Amino acid sequence: MSSTYILVADDARIGDLLTMASGSTTTAVVVGRREVADRVAAGGVDSVIWLGAPAADVPLEAYGPAVAQVVAEAAPDLVLAATRPADRVLAGAVVAATGAQVFTMVRSVTVSDGSVELGRDVFGGIAQEVVRVTGPVVLVVDGGPDVTAGSAVEVTERAAEVRPGVTVVEEQPAERAAVDLTRAPRIVTAGRGVKSRDDLALVDALAAALGAESACSRPLAEGLGWYTHDRYVGVTGQHVQPELYVAVGVSGQLQHVVGARGAGTVVAINADKDCPYFAEADYCVVGDLYALVPALTEALS
Amino acid sequence: MKIAVAYKWAPNPQDASVSGSGAVDWSRAKPAISEYDQVAITVGRGLADALGAELVGISVGTSETGSSMARKAALSRGLDRLAIVTDDDWAGADAGRTARVLAQVVEQVGEVGLVLTGDSSVDLGAQLVGAVLGAELGWPVVTNVTSVAGAAGELTVSRSREGGTQSLRVTGPVVLSVAPDAAIPTVPGMKDILAAGKKPTDVVEAAVPPPGSVEVLSTAPPTLKARKTLVIDGSDPAAAAAELVAALRADTVI
Numbered sequence: 001m002s003s004t005y006i007l008v009a010d011d012a013r014i015g016d017l018l019t020m021a022s023g024s025t026t027t028a029v030v031v032g033r034r035e036v037a038d039r040v041a042a043g044g045v046d047s048v049i050w051l052g053a054p055a056a057d058v059p060l061e062a063y064g065p066a067v068a069q070v071v072a073e074a075a076p077d078l079v080l081a082a083t084r085p086a087d088r089v090l091a092g093a094v095v096a097a098t099g100a101q102v103f104t105m106v107r108s109v110t111v112s113d114g115s116v117e118l119g120r121d122v123f124g125g126i127a128q129e130v131v132r133v134t135g136p137v138v139l140v141v142d143g144g145p146d147v148t149a150g151s152a153v154e155v156t157e158r159a160a161e162v163r164p165g166v167t168v169v170e171e172q173p174a175e176r177a178a179v180d181l182t183r184a185p186r187i188v189t190a191g192r193g194v195k196s197r198d199d200l201a202l203v204d205a206l207a208a209a210l211g212a213e214s215a216c217s218r219p220l221a222e223g224l225g226w227y228t229h230d231r232y233v234g235v236t237g238q239h240v241q242p243e244l245y246v247a248v249g250v251s252g253q254l255q256h257v258v259g260a261r262g263a264g265t266v267v268a269i270n271a272d273k274d275c276p277y278f279a280e281a282d283y284c285v286v287g288d289l290y291a292l293v294p295a296l297t298e299a300l301s
Numbered sequence: 302m303k304i305a306v307a308y309k310w311a312p313n314p315q316d317a318s319v320s321g322s323g324a325v326d327w328s329r330a331k332p333a334i335s336e337y338d339q340v341a342i343t344v345g346r347g348l349a350d351a352l353g354a355e356l357v358g359i360s361v362g363t364s365e366t367g368s369s370m371a372r373k374a375a376l377s378r379g380l381d382r383l384a385i386v387t388d389d390d391w392a393g394a395d396a397g398r399t400a401r402v403l404a405q406v407v408e409q410v411g412e413v414g415l416v417l418t419g420d421s422s423v424d425l426g427a428q429l430v431g432a433v434l435g436a437e438l439g440w441p442v443v444t445n446v447t448s449v450a451g452a453a454g455e456l457t458v459s460r461s462r463e464g465g466t467q468s469l470r471v472t473g474p475v476v477l478s479v480a481p482d483a484a485i486p487t488v489p490g491m492k493d494i495l496a497a498g499k500k501p502t503d504v505v506e507a508a509v510p511p512p513g514s515v516e517v518l519s520t521a522p523p524t525l526k527a528r529k530t531l532v533i534d535g536s537d538p539a540a541a542a543a544e545l546v547a548a549l550r551a552d553t554v555i
Binding site for chain 1: 314315317319323324325395396397398400401420421422423424425426427428429431432433434435436437438440441442443445456457461462463464465466467468469470471472473474475480481485498507514515516517518519520521522523524525526528529530531532533534535537538541542543545546548553554555
């Protein structure tokens with residue numbers, strides 16, 4: 001049977017990685033708190049290697065070389081990691097240590113005799129391909145939901161050296177708790193058509209009327225800073241699959257649309273009847289969002 | 302100390318066209334300095350000025366990366382000079398291969414104490430080059446960096462995380478991947494573009510690792526859900542809202 005190593009950086013949201021590894025013997029290499037290792041151990045893997053409790057001032061990334069050593073010794077067919085920041089650094093260490101090829105945006109994996117077949121999106125989702133890769137493979141993909149607790153396997157603790165050079169001086173918690181858009185059943189997204197930060201109240205009111213989470217396209221998070229990164233939908237942001245997705249003043253650039261292609265029903269509200277989003281929406285409402293959004297909120301309440 | 306900034310000369314997939322068989326045609330997509338790398342260059346310029354360091358742009362790509370247009374585009378954004386590797390079989394390289402070559406460039410430039418990268422490239426978007434590069438160099442890596450300050454050998458780095466922000470002390474060479482909003486890239490003026498023509502570029506000889514064994518079995522355009530694309534005229538907002546709500550109720554979406 002093929003073997004798969006799953007890298008975990010203090011976060012048990014690896015449900016999709018476990019699905020991807022099904023049919024393979026799975027080992028989780030866990031960096032961070034013991035409770036995360038225990039959670040993963042009860043989540044459906046075959047074994048867990050835990051690299052010990054990190055000191056408070058040691059960043060998770062400092063375990064990169066230790067994780068890479070564990071993986072290099074085992075030489076598994078496949079290594080999986082979530083797209084979260086610290087997990088990516090661990091994956092990078094494994095790529096460097098093993099000479100593995102690394103792939104992202106992977107939809108399907110089949111491991112067979114000495115090669116791995118991958119179905120994946122390429123170039124930010126403009127096309128897809130199926131490839132056969134020979135040699136070690138690392139995949140960095142969405143981690144998915146938290147693992148569900150079942151019967152637990154043993155957690156093997158292994159002493160690890162941490163890479164020096166970076167110490168944590170201070171932690172400042174976010175003002176608001178991060179939202180997990182990937183699980184939201186309804187999402188209302190604001191785009192560049194919203195002219196000022198104060199106008200987001202209109203979009204928020206619509207979201208409240210629908211019982212939806214508020215989200216945004218990239219410029220509103222990354223240039224304007226109106227939203228935090230956890231609310232940004234797009235190829236380098238959140239990939240969402242709500243039942244209802246309402247895009248308000250979002251033109252529909254590929255960069256954004258790729259993050260919301262999993263949506264059930266898509267409503268796009270835009271003044272430009274030729275905007276690209278209308279080609280990928282179920283309901284294309286052409287008009288001024290400043291009139292339409294309040295009218296829609298009113299009609300829902 | 303020198304500060305290196307990794308950048309990529311790459312086209313935006315938005316401008317490429319995809320055939321019915323999934324073949325990607327880049328002929329109408331013009332390459333540029335990948336947009337998040339522009340953020341890294343801007344952060345690097347500010348830091349280099351504060352520390353009195355030289356700012357070196359490092360890159361690997363096909364001969365296009367070494368073209369006058371590509372070099373000027375990079376140098377006009379504030380880099381002092383470039384150290385690049387060009388290889389005409391480069392197209393399609395993954396993050397690992399890119400990082401392995403960039404690590405050699407960093408070694409050859411010498412005296413580099415800090416490498417900055419952008420969040421991700423415009424064409425591949427893997428968000429991995431910094432992570433592999435740090436591991437290749439044996440240096441720590443910090444991602445999602447929002448600010449960098451301090452002196453050589455003692456940097457204070459802030460980075461954003463899901464639960465908030467973290468302040469870190471860095472006491473040695475490091476790779477920092479800057480967050481997309483760490484700085485707003487400046488648009489080069491005519492003076493910058495003219496000055497760029499006089500700045501040096503070193504074409505570095507590096508051992509380019511062979512491409513990995515990847516056999517493409519099939520390509521296809523993206524699988525899109527069938528959408529209704531029903532147009533609702535919003536010139537009467539109340540009527541449009543009523544029509545949309547009725548349609549969503551009929552679909553049992555709300």
